[in-house]
Amino acid sequence: METQTTQPMTEPVHTRAPYWQDVPDEKWMDWRWQMSHRLNTVAELEKVINLTDSEREALSAKGLFRVDITPYFASLIDPNDPHCPVRKQIIPTAREMVPFQSMMEDSLAEDKHSPVPGLVHRYPDRVLMLVTTQCASYCRYCTRSRIVGDPTQTFSRKEFDAQIEYIERTPQIRDVLLSGGDPMVLAPKLLEMILSRLRAIPHIEIIRIGSRVPVFLPMRVNQQFCDMVQKYHPLWINIHVNHPKEITPELAAAMDRLTRAGVPVGNQSVLLAGVNDSVHIQRKLVHDLVKIRVRPYYLYQCDLVEGAGHLRTTVSKGIEIMEGLRGHTSGYAVPTYVVDAPGGGGKIPVAPNYVLAQAPGKVVLRNFEGFITTYTEPIDYDPTEIQHQEALIAHRPEPGQEGIVKLLEGEQMFIEPAGFAETRARGGAEHRLRSGEIAKKWQPLGVGAIEQEQMALEDGEEQSVNSGQ
Numbered sequence: 001m002e003t004q005t006t007q008p009m010t011e012p013v014h015t016r017a018p019y020w021q022d023v024p025d026e027k028w029m030d031w032r033w034q035m036s037h038r039l040n041t042v043a044e045l046e047k048v049i050n051l052t053d054s055e056r057e058a059l060s061a062k063g064l065f066r067v068d069i070t071p072y073f074a075s076l077i078d079p080n081d082p083h084c085p086v087r088k089q090i091i092p093t094a095r096e097m098v099p100f101q102s103m104m105e106d107s108l109a110e111d112k113h114s115p116v117p118g119l120v121h122r123y124p125d126r127v128l129m130l131v132t133t134q135c136a137s138y139c140r141y142c143t144r145s146r147i148v149g150d151p152t153q154t155f156s157r158k159e160f161d162a163q164i165e166y167i168e169r170t171p172q173i174r175d176v177l178l179s180g181g182d183p184m185v186l187a188p189k190l191l192e193m194i195l196s197r198l199r200a201i202p203h204i205e206i207i208r209i210g211s212r213v214p215v216f217l218p219m220r221v222n223q224q225f226c227d228m229v230q231k232y233h234p235l236w237i238n239i240h241v242n243h244p245k246e247i248t249p250e251l252a253a254a255m256d257r258l259t260r261a262g263v264p265v266g267n268q269s270v271l272l273a274g275v276n277d278s279v280h281i282q283r284k285l286v287h288d289l290v291k292i293r294v295r296p297y298y299l300y301q302c303d304l305v306e307g308a309g310h311l312r313t314t315v316s317k318g319i320e321i322m323e324g325l326r327g328h329t330s331g332y333a334v335p336t337y338v339v340d341a342p343g344g345g346g347k348i349p350v351a352p353n354y355v356l357a358q359a360p361g362k363v364v365l366r367n368f369e370g371f372i373t374t375y376t377e378p379i380d381y382d383p384t385e386i387q388h389q390e391a392l393i394a395h396r397p398e399p400g401q402e403g404i405v406k407l408l409e410g411e412q413m414f415i416e417p418a419g420f421a422e423t424r425a426r427g428g429a430e431h432r433l434r435s436g437e438i439a440k441k442w443q444p445l446g447v448g449a450i451e452q453e454q455m456a457l458e459d460g461e462e463q464s465v466n467s468g469q
């Protein structure tokens with residue numbers, strides 16, 4: 001069979017505002033030049049954008065989350081439209097200074113789940129490694145604005161060592177996500193040092209990088225970068241595009257280089273009021289992403305983070321968007337909509353309800369068009385048939401995090417909030433009805449591995465007695 005090799009995408013036209021028209025292409029396409037020419041003051045921004053009073057006020061305010069915008073990304077802003085979706089993501093307005101109910105500094109309680117500074121171990125088999133607090137540009141809704149942008153909060157070599165040592169001595173970790181800040185603004189040698197040390201740990205199966213650099217600074221995804229990362233496969237990258245306007249020829253060429261280097265690329269976007277809270281915009285976004293070989297992965301509900309109040313939507317808007325995506329376009333193009341639980345509960349997927357009713361042997365479902373159908377379940381299904389195969393696979397321990405699975409597997413019968421039993425005892429005196437002696441009366445029969453072992457043992461003893469042995 002004849003095989004066809006496609007040519008890499010040719011270098012694109014260079015998206016740039018008139019202010020930078022005379023900058024030579026070599027400079028414009030040099031990521032270091034872009035980083036050192038970022039805009040952050042009223043005077044600099046006014047060279048390319050007609051600022052509103054509200055923007056000027058916020059840019060002049062003290063103590064606001066850092067502002068820095070690469071010339072490339074600033075060129076995507078409509079200079080005369082205050083509602084431009086690119087602009088709303090990176091230029092502050094006075095609305096950022098308005099507090100809102102439930103806002104928090106660390107809404108995901110990440111610092112609470114850090115066994116060592118900068119390492120978040122929230123899920124059983126994976127960790128988040130914050131390698132820097134610096135980014136190429138700064139998003140106004142950043143979840144980590146408590147540390148991001150502040151060079152004094154960034155991590156030292158000693159802290160990288162502590163993070164890596166924790167990963168080395170914790171074999172349950174199979175997946176490391178590098179984030180920050182943005183790992184792709186690290187000095188190339190430092191980033192490679194971290195990747196090579198992680199790759200040398202036998203139990204690390206995959207490494208992931210979460211980065212908005214390809215969107216703010218696609219020139220950073222040059223051939224040297226792609227050659228470097230492909231030495232550390234399997235390595236995955238998630239980028240962060242929120243609006244179709246961010247999908248430029250430069251980003252497309254960068255994704256072409258990255259995917260040719262064998263890196264699977266996904267996209268995480270944040271649902272933002274006035275930016276992308278529309279079924280039609282989201283549909284165009286996911287279509288444009290899959291065209292450049294980027295798989296929509298997550299659509300996040302905006303976190304309860306200081307400064308982001310005006311960018312938040314309702315959760316029902318997110319569900320409406322998912323209703324408009326699932327079934328209406330390719331499954332590949334549909335992200336999972338998640339609410340990152342305030343307080344540190346992790347990502348909670350939220351979706352429209354497609355299961356309408358259930359009865360023994362039947363499930364009533366509806367599709368995206370409102371067509372209602374019945375799935376008849378098998379009456380002779382034997383879920384134990386798989387057990388001999390299952391026993392051949394090593395079960396990964398998830399100490400304390402088995403959750404609902406533990407209930408389904410019969411290891412536990414209920415999950416109660418901390419202090420549940422004490423609250424109901426209401427300080428009452430110890431009584432014979434609830435003495436430790438007879439606590440067994442609350443032990444459900446056959447639930448939990450120890451109990452089952454005990455039952456099997458008693459069963460065996462009984463059989464021995466019956467058979468006279």
Ligand code: SF4
Pocket residue numbers: 134135136137138139141142143144148180181182211212
């Ligand atoms: S790129 Fe990521 S870490 Fe940096 S400001 Fe934006 S959301 Fe925050």
